[in-house]
Amino acid sequence: xxxxxxxxxxxxxxxxxxxxxxxxxxxxxxxxxxxxxxxxxxxxxxxxxxxxxxxxxxxxxxxxxxxxxxxxxxxxxxxxxxxxxxxxxxxxxxxxxxxxxxxxxxxxxxxxxxxxxxxxxxxxxxxxxxxxxxxxxxxxxxxxxxxxxxxxxxxxxxxxxxxxxxxxxxxxxxxxxxxxxxxxxxxxxxxxxxxxxxxxxxxxxxxxxxxxxxxxxxxxxxxxxxxxxxxxxxxxxxxxxxxxxxxxxxxxxxxxxxxxxxxxxxxxxxxxxxxxxxxxxxxxxxxxxxxxxxxxxxxxxxxxxxxxxxxxxxxxxxxxxxxxxxxxxxxxxxxxxxxxxxxxxxxxxxxxx
Amino acid sequence: xxxxxxxxxxxxxxxxxxxxxxxxxxxxxxxxxxxxxxxxxxxxxxxxxxxxxxxxxxxxxxxxxxxxxxxxxxxxxxxxxxxxxxxxxxxxxxxxxxxxxxxxxxxxxxxxxxxxxxxxxxxxxxxxxxxxxxxxxxxxxxxxxxxxxxxxxxxxxxxxxxxxxxxxxxxxxxxxxxxxxxxxxxxxxxxxxxxxxxxxxxxxxxxxxxxxxxxxxxxxxxxxxxxxxxxxxxxxxxxxxxxxxxxxxxxxxxxxxxxxxxxxxxxxxxxxxxxxxxxxxxxxxxxxx
Numbered sequence: 264x265x266x267x268x269x270x271x272x273x274x275x276x277x278x279x280x281x282x283x284x285x286x287x288x289x290x291x292x293x294x295x296x297x298x299x300x301x302x303x304x305x306x307x308x309x310x311x312x313x314x315x316x317x318x319x320x321x322x323x324x325x326x327x328x329x330x331x332x333x334x335x336x337x338x339x340x341x342x343x344x345x346x347x348x349x350x351x352x353x354x355x356x357x358x359x360x361x362x363x364x365x366x367x368x369x370x371x372x373x374x375x376x377x378x379x380x381x382x383x384x385x386x387x388x389x390x391x392x393x394x395x396x397x398x399x400x401x402x403x404x405x406x407x408x409x410x411x412x413x414x415x416x417x418x419x420x421x422x423x424x425x426x427x428x429x430x431x432x433x434x435x436x437x438x439x440x441x442x443x444x445x446x447x448x449x450x451x452x453x454x455x456x457x458x459x460x461x462x463x464x465x466x467x468x469x470x471x472x473x474x475x476x477x478x479x480x481x482x483x484x485x486x487x488x489x490x491x492x493x494x495x496x497x498x499x500x501x502x503x504x505x506x507x508x509x510x511x512x513x514x515x516x517x518x519x520x521x522x523x524x525x526x527x528x529x530x531x532x533x534x535x536x537x538x539x540x541x542x543x544x545x546x547x548x549x550x551x552x553x554x555x556x557x558x559x560x561x562x563x564x565x566x567x568x569x570x571x572x573x574x575x576x577x578x579x580x581x582x583x584x585x586x587x588x589x590x591x592x593x594x595x596x597x598x599x600x601x602x603x604x605x606x607x608x609x610x611x612x613x614x615x616x
Numbered sequence: 617x618x619x620x621x622x623x624x625x626x627x628x629x630x631x632x633x634x635x636x637x638x639x640x641x642x643x644x645x646x647x648x649x650x651x652x653x654x655x656x657x658x659x660x661x662x663x664x665x666x667x668x669x670x671x672x673x674x675x676x677x678x679x680x681x682x683x684x685x686x687x688x689x690x691x692x693x694x695x696x697x698x699x700x701x702x703x704x705x706x707x708x709x710x711x712x713x714x715x716x717x718x719x720x721x722x723x724x725x726x727x728x729x730x731x732x733x734x735x736x737x738x739x740x741x742x743x744x745x746x747x748x749x750x751x752x753x754x755x756x757x758x759x760x761x762x763x764x765x766x767x768x769x770x771x772x773x774x775x776x777x778x779x780x781x782x783x784x785x786x787x788x789x790x791x792x793x794x795x796x797x798x799x800x801x802x803x804x805x806x807x808x809x810x811x812x813x814x815x816x817x818x819x820x821x822x823x824x825x826x827x828x829x830x831x832x833x834x835x836x837x838x839x840x841x842x843x844x845x846x847x848x849x850x851x852x853x854x855x856x857x858x859x860x861x862x863x864x865x866x867x868x869x870x871x872x873x874x875x876x877x878x879x880x881x882x883x884x885x886x887x888x889x890x891x892x893x894x895x896x897x898x899x900x901x902x903x904x905x
Contacts, residue, residue, distance in 0.1 A: 316800050336803045349801040353819040362815070363805035414805075 265327045265417040265450050266292050267313065272322035274308050282308040284474035285322065290467055293448040295441070297482075299461035300471035301497070307422060309471075310454045314420050315339050326417055342411035343420040346427060348403045350395040356382075356406050357391040363414045381413040384443075401432045408440070412447065419444065419451040425460065437463060458498050462486065470494050492612040495534050501570060503534045503606065504580040518577015521555060527616045530607040537570065537583040539604035542590065543597045553605055555580075555598045559590055573598060643884065650877035668878035677854060678862065678879070685837065685858045688772060692840070693832035696776035697825070700783030705813070707784075708791050718788065725781040729839065733846030736774035760848070764855030767848045771856050774847055775840045783828050790824035791817070830894045838887065859883055 267290040274283040283305040290296040298306040311317040313324055315336035323330045331339055342363070351359050357378055364374045382388045385405045395403055404424065411419055421440070425433045441464055444451050455461050461468055462482045469479040470493075478490040489495035495503040508515045508523060508531055515526040523533060535553070543554075557575030569588040570581050575598055582598055590596065607615040650668055654661040672678050707717050724732070739747040742759045751758040760767040794817055802812045818825075841860050844850060850857035850865060857865065863883065867876025 314800075314804060316803070336800070337806050337808065339804075341804060343801065343804050345797050345801060347795070347797060349795065349797040351798060351802075351816060353822075362802070362807070366806035366811065410805075 266290060267296070267418060267450055267452065268323075268325045268328070269309070269313070270323045270325070272309065272312060272324060273320045274305070274312060274317060275320040282474055283312070286471075286474075286476050287322075288467070288469055288476065288479060290450060290452065292450055294466040295444050295451045295453060295464055296467040296469060297453045297455060297461045297465035298469050298471055299455055299458060299465075299497070300477075302456060304471040305474040306454045306456075306471050310420055310422055310452060313418070313452055314341055314343050339418075340416050341418045341420055342414050342416040343422065344407045344411050344424040346423040348395075348407040348424075348427075350403060350406055350410070352395050354394070355391065356387060356393055356395070356398070356409075359395070359406055360410050360413045363410065367414075377413050377415075381409050385409045385412070400428050401436065404428060404432075404436060408443070412443065416449065419449050421451065421453040421455075423455055424453075425455070426457070433460075440464065459500060462498065470497060472497075488614070489534075489606065490614050492532055492534070492608045495606060495608070499536060501537050501581045501583075503536050504540070504578075505532050505534045505608075506576040506578045506580070507532055517555070519556075519575070521576055523553065525551075525553065525602050525605065527607055529609045530615050531610040532608040532612070533576075534606040534608060535600040535604055537581040540580070540582045540598050540600045542571065542582060542584060543599045551602045553600045553602070557582075557596055557598045559592055559594045559596065562588065562590060562592060564588065646877050646880050646884070649873060650881045651874075652877075653874050664874070668874040669882070672875055672878045672882070677857075680854055681857050681859055681862045684768075684854070684856060685860075688768065688775070688840075688856070688858055689833050689836035691768075691772045692775045692779070692836040693829060695772060696779040696832055697783050697828055699776070700780045700828075701787050701821075701825075703780070703784050704787035704791055707788060718785075721784050722781045724778055727778060729775075729778060729842035730846045732778045733774050733843035736770060736777070737847050740770050760852075762852055764852055767852055767856050771840075771844060771847050775836060775843050778843075779832055779835055783832065786824050786828055787821070790821045794820045830890070834887075834890055834894075837890075838883075 267288075269286055269288045271285045271287055272283060273281070273285050275281050286305075286309060288296065298309060300306050308317060312319050315331070315334065319332050323332055325331065326339070351362065354362065360378045360381065361374050364377065369377075378391070379388070382391055385408060387402070387405055387409055390398060390402060390406070395406065398406065404427075407424065424440070425436055428436060437460055440453075453461075453464055455464075465482045467479060468482040468485055470477045470485065472493050478485055478494045485494060486498055489498060489503070492505055496505060506517055508517060508526060510516075514522055514524060515530065516522045517533070526533070533553070542557075555575040557573035557580070559571055559573050560579070561572040563570040563572070564587060567586065569584050569586070569590075571584060571588065571590055573580050573582060573596075580598065584590075609615050651663055651665055652661040653664045653667065703721060707714065707721065710717055727735075737745075739745050740751075740758070740760060742748050742761055748758050757763075758766060760770045798816055798820070799812055802816045807815060837858075838860055840858065841864065844856060844858055844861045845864075848856040850861050859879065860883065863876050863879045866872045866879065
């Protein structure tokens with residue numbers, strides 16, 4: 264149980280590459296913080312610095328207000344789940360889980376009790392005598408979790424723990440991780456590049472890009488008010504539609520010449536989510552809305568919803584419509600989005616308004 | 617595949633001829649001669665079945681030589697592998713100039729066994745050796761020409777020294793194959809550096825270690841004739857006379873051809889057994905993961 268505070272943490276590799284350029288995050292006790300971003304954004308490096316596997320070039324990492332910069336991974340009282348699980352291949356599941364406790368001199372009977380109760384919780388009881396190579400991917404994942412849980416550490420660290428699993432198992436494990444973390448109440452840091460995983464798991468969501476925090480906060484807040492075009496296009500699937508605005512004589516306009524009267528001062532990009540847009544064939548249009556003439560280029564029916572890929576406003580946009588659609592490729596229609604659901608970004612990609 | 621029935625045989629014929637002429641024929645001859653007893657002048661020989669084997673196996677000198685061989689082989693293998701592992705672990709930590717270290721450490725392997733033996737002999741010769749002088753000035757009564765144990769130590773050092781670089785290469789490769797995340801996971805699990813080595817790295821090196829154990833034992837058993845010959849000549853007494861050296865001594869020096877042939881047949885059986893073990897092992901290597 265601990266709070267984790269990062270203060271202006273930087274990582275500069277020998278040779279001058281700056282992987283993390285000053286990140287400050289405060290993670291409250293018992294919270295699950297998800298670091299999400301594209302590969303190379305510094306999220307894994309940041310996690311490894313919290314773990315003590317990488318030195319911290321500048322700034323501080325503190326657990327419960329105590330700076331741990333110079334403390335090695337052995338003494339930080341953390342547990343980490345690795346992407347490739349990092350199970351000890353020559354040890355049985357039982358020994359894999361008991362290893363950390365043995366190293367800390369826990370009495371033998373207590374080790375046995377804790378390993379067995381953790382195994383019970385993770386449904387590993389029947390596998391304790393197996394070696395990692397005799398387990399399936401999902402089972403290995405569970406063992407890796409078990410090895411972390413059994414130690415009862417201050418902080419859990421997850422380094423893309425689900426990316427080696429198939430989609431179905433991933434969804435299932437995601438829920439289990441969330442439930443486990445909530446029931447144990449251990450402060451956790453979770454690194455992923457999967458925005459869906461990030462959205463569903465995070466108490467605190469941190470979107471990173473190029474070694475910096477783009478935005479942090481509650482997942483839905485970030486979804487509803489992305490601070491930049493990067494966040495807007497990274498969070499949400501399919502991503503937010505972004506169309507550039509150009510200044511014309513009649514005010515700001517889109518690439519195809521449609522004027523946009525609603526644009527606030529300084530706006531250079533307009534954005535709206537696929538599900539916030541709708542299609543309109545008729546003529547009675549809401550007055551306070553963006554209306555774009557569009558031609559349908561592709562239709563993706565996925566059952567409960569359909570995605571229409573359209574050419575509109577000088578770019579490609581995606582519109583989500585519920586259920587089946589009678590729209591077909593080549594149709595010309597109008598895409599409508601109410602003003603309240605529009606997002607505006609300036610020249611630098613920052614949110615306006 | 618081949619419509620021609622003769623061509624395939626023709627193509628393998630040279631290889632077969634070489635194997636037959638240089639391996640099966642001498643091996644057959646050894647087997648045949650091991651069952652002959654020759655008179656001192658080599659004028660006539662008599663077929664005696666297994667009498668030579670019975671005589672050799674009942675000979676205390678032969679049993680002594682067997683003991684010497686076991687001690688020598690195991691010591692050489694253990695010393696050569698232990699030192700190589702230590703060097704490999706240390707070299708793994710070097711960041712800059714790693715390639716140079718490795719190159720320098722592999723060089724001794726290029727030295728011929730007899731030359732290696734001579735080098736050690738010079739260094740530790742009781743009368744002219746510079747390191748022998750050092751040992752004596754430290755108060756150690758160093759005289760491998762009279763002291764059998766010291767002769768054995770000298771021999772093991774020379775034989776092991778040559779093999780260290782070979783083992784080093786394999787251990788370096790083995791260490792690199794140990795996933796880094798495992799070591800990190802062990803560090804997070806609270807294991808210190810020494811503990812990590814013995815509980816994670818060393819067990820994962822087991823395939824390499826086992827392979828090297830076989831290679832080194834075979835090397836010490838059969839490839840060290842040159843070193844024995846150069847350093848001690850089997851002496852003092854028979855305290856460093858290995859099986860291979862005894863075959864040479866009995867056959868070519870003392871001209872007891874029947875005994876010598878019987879001994880070499882026994883050696884051949886040992887080699888075949890060891891090779892079988894090795895192949896079995898290579899076939900199904902201990903794989904993890």
